[in-house]
Amino acid sequence: MSSTPDSAPAKPLTFRRYRDGDHQVKNWQSEIFDADHSHKCPTYIQSTPPCQGSCPSGEDIRGYLNIVRGIEKPPAGMPWQEYAWRRLTEANPLPSVMGRVCPAPCESGCNRNQVEDFVGINSVEHYLGEYAIANQLAFPKPTHSSGKKVAVIGGGPAGLSAAYQLARKGHAVTIFDERAELGGMMRYGIPGFRTPRTVLDAEIQRILDLGVQTRMSCRIGTDVTLDQIKTDFDAVFLGLGAQSGRPLPVEGSEAPNCVTATAFLKAFNDGRLRHVGKRVVVVGGGDTSIDVATVARRLGHIDQVHESDRPEHAITGHVAHDVAEVSARQGADVTLTSIFAVEKMQASRHEVEHALAEGIAIRGGLAPVKVIRDAAGRATGLLVVRCEAKIAGGKLEIKNIEGSEEVIEADLIVSAIGQSVDFTGLEALNNGRGGITADKNYQVQGEASLFVGGDVVRPHLLTTAIGHGAIAADGIDRFLAGEPLDKRPKIDVHTWDMKRKLVEKGVTLSEVHEPIRGTDSNSAAIHNFDNRSDRYVIPHEELFLGHFPWTARHRRKIVTLTAEQALNNFEERVLPLAESEAIAEAKRCMSCGLCFECDNCVVYCPQTAVFKVPKGKSTTGRYVDTDYSKCIGCHICKDVCPTGYIQMGLGE
Incomplete structure (x- = not known):
């Protein structure tokens, strides 16, 4: 039974905000601030995602992840891996190295942390770097010479x-x-x-x-x-x-077996340092101190060390430890101290976990006081004191706890407190x-x-x-070139380029390529598109997080060693993702600030004002368009846009 009386005149339902015959606003400037009207329609705003904003090398992270996941297509005949690698290396020519050792501040900034866990950006970078080496990819040589x-x-x-x-x-x-x-x-x-x-x-x-x-x-x-x-x-x-390296700023640090981390690591990487002594103390708390500690754990010590075979001779001189080749190695007791609590150390969390698994003792809240030396002047231990350290106003403040001193015995002390x-x-x-x-x-x-x-x-x-x-x-x-050095942009990163993508696909707007935004009809422009990547990082509050289901991160295989396994083990610990894993991990990227073609805006638009751009004219970032003659400014497309690419701007 109908709830409408038979006598009621039939009237079509409408969701328009204007009365019939009143849909064209002649002077919208005078009406724009009316509280019960909206003159705002979709605009397409490219923003910098926080991963890129957090990347010190300014990689186009979102760009190459969208290539890996299949959203942005490579030019004909080019594998997606190569296309993604070329996008990545516009900023960073060393992706295979950085994919292994960078502590990945991009992942800390990732908006996906608001859903469940960050995207494994570092692992995808690692995969692409390995692909490039395996397939002997080369950088294109310059086409011209400047003569400079x-x-x-x-x-x-x-x-x-x-x-x-x-x-x-x-x-x-x-x-x-x-x-x-x-x-x-x-x-x-x-x-x-x-x-x-x-x-x-x-x-x-x-x-x-x-x-x-x-x-x-x-x-x-x-x-x-x-x-x-x-x-x-x-x-x-x-x-x-x-x-x-910087020596310890304490009495006795001139002892011959009290060395800097840079000297220690150089001697190891040069192949001179083959053993370190039975007891090693590393003072630091950053990644370099972890490197020293894990190297010391692998080198271990040998019995019957003669004066000429002491580790400091290999570190400060140029004498190789040939005796270590014929002597049985035994484990070293390695202790790492930091003025900060363990959980507040600067070292990467996963590196700390590796060190602990390998039997390295990490002790936080300890400040060095004095190097204890024997009659010959060699260090035999490090006097430390319990302390509370914090950074206040940009300055380090350390408060020692009186009466908490102790001596940590050592055959070798390594200072990893900074470099100069x-x-x-x-x-x-x-x-x-x-x-x-x-x-x-x-x-x-x-x-x-x-x-x-x-x-x-x-x-x-x-x-x-x-x-x-x-x-x-x-x-x-x-x-x-004799040009003035302009002010650097507020957000100094490599960004995805709409115009380059259009040229790459063969789509020509017109002979006039400027302006590229601000209209819904001019063929010389990209429909209401604005690239704000140089000045705006998009926060998670502007995303529709409800679009993204919980998805576990695809983790690289990391070889974790025990104390016994670490001895004399110099094999690589971090293994790259497989191709399928790299793709699956890239699909977890939420493409913050750029369309990833989910169709939400098209599906949910009540006026069918938002529509897909014809395939012949579409490309990444230009997947949908808006018919402003139909748009009523209801904001639904913005509300359901997972990436925050759709913003509401002025329109007619």
Whole structure:
């Protein structure tokens, strides 16, 4: 039975906000603030996702994950793995290395943490890096030469990144490095079971194949003056690195068997250090201290150590431990101390877990007081005191607890409390704080042709140094072209490019490509699209999280060793995802700030105003369009957009 009286006139239902005949607003400026009206219709706003905003090298993470998951299609004839790798390496030329050792701040920032767990970005990067090496992918060589020469001082991550970006721009690049091989701390700091040397060599060689020249075992400031380099080259990038360790600032630290972490790791990576003694104490709390502790656990000790075989001789000199080859290794007791509580240490959580599993004792809340020495001057232990440490107002505050002192016995003490830059021969560059002063383009103050990056600016992550190198390369390129160095964008990341994608697909808007936003009908524009990636990071509050079901993360296989298994085990611990796992993990990405073609807006639009763009004209980011003659500004499309790509803007 109908609930409407028969006498009632039939009237079609409508969800429009205007009365019949009143649907066209002639002067919307005068009515725009009416509380009971809406003149807002869908606009398509590309924003930076927090993963990219948290990535120090500025990778287009969302972009390559969308390629891996199959949303963005590669050009005809190109495997998706190669297309994703090429997108990734626009920012970072060392993905296989970084996929292993980067602590992945991108994952901490991932909006997926609001659903269940972050996307395994690092593991997908690792997979793509391995694919590129296995398939011998190469970077395309520059199509032109600028005729300009650039010197890159330092062959670590900052220098390699700068050299890579500069070579792609057509400049002739020469890398100078005081070591025998390139890689910086990736080779001489991080142990090989974390960065396999075959992987590091492959990714460095790919950069050199762009035409980058090298001068190894050549130290600027000693073998060649900086003035000579400035005369011979049009611009200089200073990626000096911080490879001088800091000794413990306590009495007795001059003991011969009290060494720095950088000296320890270099001796190990050079192949000189073969054993460490029965009791090793590492002072630190960061990833470097974990590297020292895990290396010490693997090297162990040997009985019947003669004076010439003591570990400090291999660390501070150039004497190899040949005796270790014929002696039975035994485990070492390794203790790592930190002024911070264990859960507040700077080291990556999974590295801490590895160390604990391998039998390394990690003790937080301990401050070194004094190195205990015997009559011969060698360290026999480290006096420590319980403490409470915190950072307040940007400064470290340590409060020692009186009466809590104890001695930790040691045959070798390693200081991993920080690193410094060796300015020998380059003293004029030292700003008095152990670094070089530069602006946001990393141009050295008062030296227009000098640019800088990496630990000499601010000791941080390897991927931070890669980002510095890329930004400095942009500045050098503009300097060489005689262009002013513009202010860097607020959010300095590599972003997905709508116009490039349209050109790649063969879609032409018109001969006029600007403006690219602000209309729903002009063929010279992309329908109401605005790229705000340079200034806006999209938070999870703007996403429709209800769209995403709980999905477990696909984890890499990580080999965890016991204390006994770790001894003399230098095999790699982190294994890459399989292809199917990489795809499945990429599908967990929520594509924050960019359409991933879920169809929600089309399905839920009550006016059928939102529609799919015809296949011949569609591409990533241009999957749907809006007919503003039908749109009533109900906001439903925005509410159900999982990625926050749809925002409500002005429209007619």
